[in-house]
Amino acid sequence: MLDGETLQQELTNEFESEFEYEFQNEYEVQHEYEGEEFLGGLIGGAMNALGLGEGEYEGEYEGEYESEAFLNTVRRLAGRFKPILPKVIPHATRLIGNAIGGPQLGAALGQMMRESEYEFEYETAGQLEFEGEWSGEFESAATPQMEAIAEALAGAAAKAQNEAEAEAFAGAAVTRVLPTKAAAVQKQIPAIVKATAQLTRGLRQNQTTRPLVRILPTVAMRTGQVLTQKAAQGQPITRPVVAQVMAAQTRKALKNPMTAARIVASSAKVGQKVTQPAPAARKKVRG
Amino acid sequence: MYQYELETLDRELESEFESAVLGESDRAYEYEYESEEFLPLLAPILKAAAPMAIQAIGGLFRRRRRRGQREFEMEYETPLNEFELEGEYEGDPFIGNLLRGLGSAFGGDGEFEYEFEQHPEALPEFETAPASEYEVMAEHLAHMAANSQSEAEAEAFIGALIPMVARGLSAAAPVISRVVPQVIRPLAQAGRALLQNPQTRPLVRTFPTIARSSMATLAQRVAKGQPVNARVAARTVAGNVAQVLGNPRRASAVMKRSRQIHSRQCTCGARKRARV
Numbered sequence: 001m002l003d004g005e006t007l008q009q010e011l012t013n014e015f016e017s018e019f020e021y022e023f024q025n026e027y028e029v030q031h032e033y034e035g036e037e038f039l040g041g042l043i044g045g046a047m048n049a050l051g052l053g054e055g056e057y058e059g060e061y062e063g064e065y066e067s068e069a070f071l072n073t074v075r076r077l078a079g080r081f082k083p084i085l086p087k088v089i090p091h092a093t094r095l096i097g098n099a100i101g102g103p104q105l106g107a108a109l110g111q112m113m114r115e116s117e118y119e120f121e122y123e124t125a126g127q128l129e130f131e132g133e134w135s136g137e138f139e140s141a142a143t144p145q146m147e148a149i150a151e152a153l154a155g156a157a158a159k160a161q162n163e164a165e166a167e168a169f170a171g172a173a174v175t176r177v178l179p180t181k182a183a184a185v186q187k188q189i190p191a192i193v194k195a196t197a198q199l200t201r202g203l204r205q206n207q208t209t210r211p212l213v214r215i216l217p218t219v220a221m222r223t224g225q226v227l228t229q230k231a232a233q234g235q236p237i238t239r240p241v242v243a244q245v246m247a248a249q250t251r252k253a254l255k256n257p258m259t260a261a262r263i264v265a266s267s268a269k270v271g272q273k274v275t276q277p278a279p280a281a282r283k284k285v286r287g
Numbered sequence: 288m289y290q291y292e293l294e295t296l297d298r299e300l301e302s303e304f305e306s307a308v309l310g311e312s313d314r315a316y317e318y319e320y321e322s323e324e325f326l327p328l329l330a331p332i333l334k335a336a337a338p339m340a341i342q343a344i345g346g347l348f349r350r351r352r353r354r355g356q357r358e359f360e361m362e363y364e365t366p367l368n369e370f371e372l373e374g375e376y377e378g379d380p381f382i383g384n385l386l387r388g389l390g391s392a393f394g395g396d397g398e399f400e401y402e403f404e405q406h407p408e409a410l411p412e413f414e415t416a417p418a419s420e421y422e423v424m425a426e427h428l429a430h431m432a433a434n435s436q437s438e439a440e441a442e443a444f445i446g447a448l449i450p451m452v453a454r455g456l457s458a459a460a461p462v463i464s465r466v467v468p469q470v471i472r473p474l475a476q477a478g479r480a481l482l483q484n485p486q487t488r489p490l491v492r493t494f495p496t497i498a499r500s501s502m503a504t505l506a507q508r509v510a511k512g513q514p515v516n517a518r519v520a521a522r523t524v525a526g527n528v529a530q531v532l533g534n535p536r537r538a539s540a541v542m543k544r545s546r547q548i549h550s551r552q553c554t555c556g557a558r559k560r561a562r563v
Contacts, residue, residue: 149450149464149465149467149468152468153467153468153471156468156471163439164438164439164442164475164479165442165472165475165476167439167440167442167443167446168442168443168445168446168471168472168474168475168478169446169468169471170443170446171442171443171444171445171446171447172446172447172449172450172467172468172471174447175428175446175447175448175449175450175451176450176467180420180421180424180454186420186424189424189428189447190427190428190431190444190447193428193431193443193444193447194440194443194444196443197439197440197442197443198440200443201439
């Protein structure tokens with residue numbers, strides 16, 4: 001199985017070769033996307049908007065997110081996730097509901113996700129989601145330290161030897177990215193941590209779903225953003241609302257195997273940066 | 288006058304709420320830990336709790352050492368039968384020295400003192416220091432961990448309080464961010480040891496202070512160009528656990544401040560529930 005470490009090694013080997021990105025490579029990437037039906041046009045548009053269709057461009061974006069190796073890794077991961085995700089989504093949302101609002105809410109959320117499973121496959125809103133994801137990933141190329149640490153912590157949670165340690169890392173990961181400006185959202189942080197603990201345990205039970213623990217910072221960050229928006233609009237931030245939002249964000253992250261795989265792969269890459277030794281220490285060793 | 292009445296009301300409501308939520312024994316322990324008159328009762332609990340926590344952190348190194356090469360034997364006379372404590376530790380010499388130091392500190396009359404890589408200023412005398420919003424949230428998460436139903440959930444709360452403490456120390460300091468992951472594992476180990484017993488469980492509320500001083504110490508190390516790895520981090524956390532839990536007076540002060548911050552400043556809704 002391709003675990004976090006193997007994935008990191010593959011990505012490192014690929015990116016350390018420092019190849020120059022040219023138009024030909026970009027064209028190939030674009031062509032591959034065109035095969036993916038409804039996403040093709042959107043991606044093409046997004047790539048043009050980002051200036052990807054005009055020869056070379058500087059930055060790390062292409063190396064990290066558009067290299068063929070990265071896409072291949074994502075595809076491999078997606079292939080592994082595809083058969084299990086339809087089962088994981090209702091289970092995960094039920095765990096969130098249980099942790100935040102009790103068994104009744106958990107059962108209701110799980111049932112809701114199961115009933116709307118058919119709907120997901122033809123949901124045209126998927127295009128909007130992909131657009132959001134694309135911009136999110138584009139931003140994460142210059143990942144702030146806070147998010148990078150969270151991804152590293154999520155990676156540690158996925159790879160931890162025992163459950164309790166994994167939950168400690170997962171709790172730290174989500175707290176790292178949750179917004180604390182809005183008092184109403186801040187008040188719900190313990191509920192989100194509680195749900196995260198349950199979710200971590202649930203995902204770690206199976207070897208195949210274990211890498212999915214890496215989606216937790218993304219879910220927590222998006223949950224925090226949605227809750228902050230709701231709070232700013234004057235809507236009450238109650239526990240059922242938190243459970244619903246978190247369940248919806250979990251479903252959003254998991255419903256498309258490519259999306260889930262992309263989040264996991266990006267998390268591995270971003271988290272890898274902060275696990276390197278401190279620059280001051282390295283400098284001293286060299287001296 | 289008005290302010291005084293409000294504070295009194297808050298205290299009453301808080302006590303009322305806690306008596307409704309917590310069991311009698313838990314409530315009794317909390318009061319014992321926070322009041323100086325109960326220090327003679329707190330000392331025996333700490334006498335078992337501090338070595339338990341430090342030994343749990345030392346467990347992170349146990350597999351890496353050859354058996355018999357570094358062995359430390361301690362004797363603890365714990366008056367409470369509930370505590371299960373092994374009398375020896377094999378592993379990291381620093382942890383072994385800490386445990387021996389704890390044994391002599393609790394065995395003698397004087398205060399617990401030892402030497403380790405701890406900067407004294409990292410554990411300030413905070414009687415009157417105001418609490419930031421992050422500190423309030425960290426205390427709340429520690430409170431949740433101490434009162435959590437399941438052990439794994441408690442560990443998640445312990446892990447969650449560490450980034451909060453880091454934000455409180457300095458939101459922009461990358462140095463603090465770097466040491467956060469290193470602090471989680473030893474603190475989670477210590478937490479697991481304390482959560483096993485209802486009497487030692489409230490001591491988890493000292494963890495924000497322990498985490499804060501540990502991260503401050505480690506950040507200073509990084510700033511000086513000294514390496515920070517898992518072993519250094521675990522030693523620092525163990526040292527701070529000994530510093531706080533090895534001294535009943537300090538532990539009591541930390542618990543008292545934790546309770547004050549949580550009851551007066553936290554917006555977790557405890558008072559509202561009490562009114563209902």
